[in-house]
Amino acid sequence: MFSEFFQFTFSGITLGAIYALVALGFTLIYNASHVINFAQGEFLMIGGMGTVVLVGADLPLPAAMVGALVLATVAGILLHRLAIAPARDADVVTLIIITIGASIFLRGLAQFFWGKEYHALPRFSATESLSIGGATLLTQSLWILGIAVVLVVALALFFGRSRLGKAILATSMNKDAARLAGIKTQVILGVAFGISALLGAAAGLIVTPITFTAYDVGIMLGLKGFVAAAIGGLGSSTGAVVGGLLLGLSEAYTAGYISSDYKDAVPFVIILAILFFLPNGLFGSRAAERV
Amino acid sequence: MGRPAPPEPGQAHKNKAPPGHTQIGVIMKTKLKTLAVGAVAALGLTSLSPVVKAEDPIRIGSFLSVTGPAAFLGDPELKTLELYVDQLNENGGLLGREVQLVHYDDSGDASKARTFVTRLLRQDKVDLIIGGSTTGATMAAVPVIEQARVPFISLAGAETISTPVKKWVFKMPQSDRQAARRVLTDMKERGLTHIGLISGTGGFGASGRNVTLEEAKAMGIEVVADETYNPKDTDVTAQLTRIRNTEGVQAVLNFDFGQGPAIVTKNYKQLGIELPFYQSHGVASDSFLKLAGDAANGLRLPATALLVADTIPDNDPQHGVVTGYKQAYEDRYNSSVSTFGGYAYDGFQLAVQAIKQAGSTDPAKVRDALENIQGYAGVTGTYHLSPEDHMGLSYDSFRILEVKDGHWALVE
Numbered sequence: 132m133f134s135e136f137f138q139f140t141f142s143g144i145t146l147g148a149i150y151a152l153v154a155l156g157f158t159l160i161y162n163a164s165h166v167i168n169f170a171q172g173e174f175l176m177i178g179g180m181g182t183v184v185l186v187g188a189d190l191p192l193p194a195a196m197v198g199a200l201v202l203a204t205v206a207g208i209l210l211h212r213l214a215i216a217p218a219r220d221a222d223v224v225t226l227i228i229i230t231i232g233a234s235i236f237l238r239g240l241a242q243f244f245w246g247k248e249y250h251a252l253p254r255f256s257a258t259e260s261l262s263i264g265g266a267t268l269l270t271q272s273l274w275i276l277g278i279a280v281v282l283v284v285a286l287a288l289f290f291g292r293s294r295l296g297k298a299i300l301a302t303s304m305n306k307d308a309a310r311l312a313g314i315k316t317q318v319i320l321g322v323a324f325g326i327s328a329l330l331g332a333a334a335g336l337i338v339t340p341i342t343f344t345a346y347d348v349g350i351m352l353g354l355k356g357f358v359a360a361a362i363g364g365l366g367s368s369t370g371a372v373v374g375g376l377l378l379g380l381s382e383a384y385t386a387g388y389i390s391s392d393y394k395d396a397v398p399f400v401i402i403l404a405i406l407f408f409l410p411n412g413l414f415g416s417r418a419a420e421r422v
Numbered sequence: 423m424g425r426p427a428p429p430e431p432g433q434a435h436k437n438k439a440p441p442g443h444t445q446i447g448v449i450m451k452t453k454l455k456t457l458a459v460g461a462v463a464a465l466g467l468t469s470l471s472p473v474v475k476a477e478d479p480i481r482i483g484s485f486l487s488v489t490g491p492a493a494f495l496g497d498p499e500l501k502t503l504e505l506y507v508d509q510l511n512e513n514g515g516l517l518g519r520e521v522q523l524v525h526y527d528d529s530g531d532a533s534k535a536r537t538f539v540t541r542l543l544r545q546d547k548v549d550l551i552i553g554g555s556t557t558g559a560t561m562a563a564v565p566v567i568e569q570a571r572v573p574f575i576s577l578a579g580a581e582t583i584s585t586p587v588k589k590w591v592f593k594m595p596q597s598d599r600q601a602a603r604r605v606l607t608d609m610k611e612r613g614l615t616h617i618g619l620i621s622g623t624g625g626f627g628a629s630g631r632n633v634t635l636e637e638a639k640a641m642g643i644e645v646v647a648d649e650t651y652n653p654k655d656t657d658v659t660a661q662l663t664r665i666r667n668t669e670g671v672q673a674v675l676n677f678d679f680g681q682g683p684a685i686v687t688k689n690y691k692q693l694g695i696e697l698p699f700y701q702s703h704g705v706a707s708d709s710f711l712k713l714a715g716d717a718a719n720g721l722r723l724p725a726t727a728l729l730v731a732d733t734i735p736d737n738d739p740q741h742g743v744v745t746g747y748k749q750a751y752e753d754r755y756n757s758s759v760s761t762f763g764g765y766a767y768d769g770f771q772l773a774v775q776a777i778k779q780a781g782s783t784d785p786a787k788v789r790d791a792l793e794n795i796q797g798y799a800g801v802t803g804t805y806h807l808s809p810e811d812h813m814g815l816s817y818d819s820f821r822i823l824e825v826k827d828g829h830w831a832l833v834e
Contacts, residue, residue: 247489392623
């Protein structure tokens with residue numbers, strides 16, 4: 132009985148940790164520009180697929196990981212320079228649509244150059260899983276959770292303490308005022324895209340031992356990550372982690388206790404309920420917008 | 423997007439037109455009455471060029487999902503068709519005519535498939551169609567093809583394609599019903615009569631679940647646990663825990679394709695479930711073994727003989743064709759063969775055999791010949807086609823394989 136409950140909980144944590152890590156990637160660009168970057172899932176894919184491809188080119192695993200992270204960061208900066216910056220005067224909705232186009236483009240490139248097959252990466256720890264109370268917990272889930280927590284703290288420090296982080300926040304609050312205060316807003320945005328791509332690629336890399344990776348893996352992960360971010364309140368990193376875990380746990384409990392047929396429906400009901408009563412999400416800022 | 427169609431035969435002739443036209447012109451001036459003879463001579467002249475033969479080429483049309491989500495089906499299928507069309511042409515073609523492959527990529531989109539099939543029939547005027555990597559693409563094409571009355575060999579698996587029999591439609595792969603029956607037969611032989619079922623909610627998994635439930639009922643096997651998951655799910659331990667905790671469950675079957683079953687297999691191992699584990703024919707490929715790794719050891723699944731081409735006994739009726747196809751494919755493409763490419767191989771060989779028997783490309787004659795092919799030993803199995811059965815394979819064309827140390831092994 133209890134072992135069953137533990138198992139569902141661990142399943143939920145595994146799923147939730149993945150969603151949380153993906154959700155974190157959305158917060159940074161959202162904070163900088165109020166743009167929801169729908170190409171975030173593709174950064175995940177570049178992290179995972181890039182590593183697989185570089186390992187295939189006989190690079191040792193750590194070097195391949197670093198290579199994939201660099202590749203994704205460059206892709207993020209290029210995405211800003213080539214697609215977002217030229218449309219700097221467009222409104223947010225146009226920019227969001229541009230990111231959707233960019234995601235399709237990146238997916239196409241990956242499909243063409245890296246192929247269409249699914250690939251696996253080895254897990255980080257030697258032991259595969261721990262047995263707790265008759266239930267199995269994957270060590271990789273602990274890695275994912277741990278790294279998610281580290282990232283939350285790092286992002287909080289970055290936005291709260293560093294000049295760059297504050298500049299990003301200032302840019303998001305009022306672009307013109309930030310520019311008047313001497314902030315090069317386009318450079319700041321480029322940096323935000325680069326860091327966000329780095330975060331996404333790191334997430335993609337860490338989840339690959341559990342989820343596998345392929346050119347189109349970013350669609351599902353990106354969508355679930357976005358949902359998690361929306362539950363938590365876009366722009367809040369704590370909210371992203373809580374939203375991810377909530378989503379993962381509700382999926383696992385539904386599959387375990389109700390029926391696997393309703394597994395995908397129940398989380399969406401929860402999302403609707405949360406967004407109905409708390410339109411800004413659980414941790415979203417409730418400050419009224421100045422007109 | 424579809425690759426551009428090869429030039430029309432008419433165009434090919436036009437390219438060679440200048441010498442031919444002058445010839446006709448000269449003849450017209452001198453002997454008008456022998457114009458017909460002159461025209462033949464002119465045609466003969468153009469045919470001196472090695473590419474263009476005296477007669478129009480035999481045109482085989484094809485629409486496959488070479489890109490998109492079903493690319494793992496369409497890619498080896500197209501490669502196989504190209505390989506054997508080339509080989510046939512090197513050996514003098516078919517009925518003394520060149521064979522031309524006209525191909526479009528439907529990228530797994532049923533409405534595109536329908537458009538391309540219309541184009542194959544109206545514009546390219548193909549003599550026969552081999553294609554339809556997915557059931558969706560196939561079924562979208564069927565009404566157009568039935569209306570145009572051209573023989574069609576489908577490479578997709580669902581039962582609806584060949585049941586009820588459609589006059590012009592044939593199908594190469596076994597249905598999922600045969601796979602289910604093969605697995606359940608093996609379970610019964612091992613004395614496993616209470617099973618757990620876990621299937622994906624995608625088309626393949628859902629259909630597999632239905633036929634498994636039906637066949638199990640017919641064979642006296644009880645499905646005591648019945649769980650599903652979304653094909654894109656990354657963790658199914660909750661569902662597997664439910665199955666494990668169901669009383670009396672003796673074995674577990676996972677019916678799905680793609681990466682889902684690899685995740686199920688890994689989770690199965692992680693949870694330490696000791697019950698005999700079965701997969702469907704949907705993952706009978708080396709890439710599944712690569713994804714699932716160690717976790718796959720000990721599981722069983724139904725598959726065609728192609729997967730164990732290296733170890734298949736010499737006296738097996740499929741031995742020659744299986745090893746031959748594997749070698750030819752791997753020599754040319756430097757990647758390993760898959761069951762799906764095998765369907766294209768069988769489809770093409772059956773088409774060639776039917777056209778040979780018909781002695782022409784007359785659609786009705788080719789169709790009749792196809793329908794009466796008996797005992798063709800192909801890569802997928804030995805086909806016995808008939809007016810009542812346009813698929814022609816029985817459930818025991820599936821072999822039960824077991825994964826041993828990361829390799830497929832034939833279970834005797």
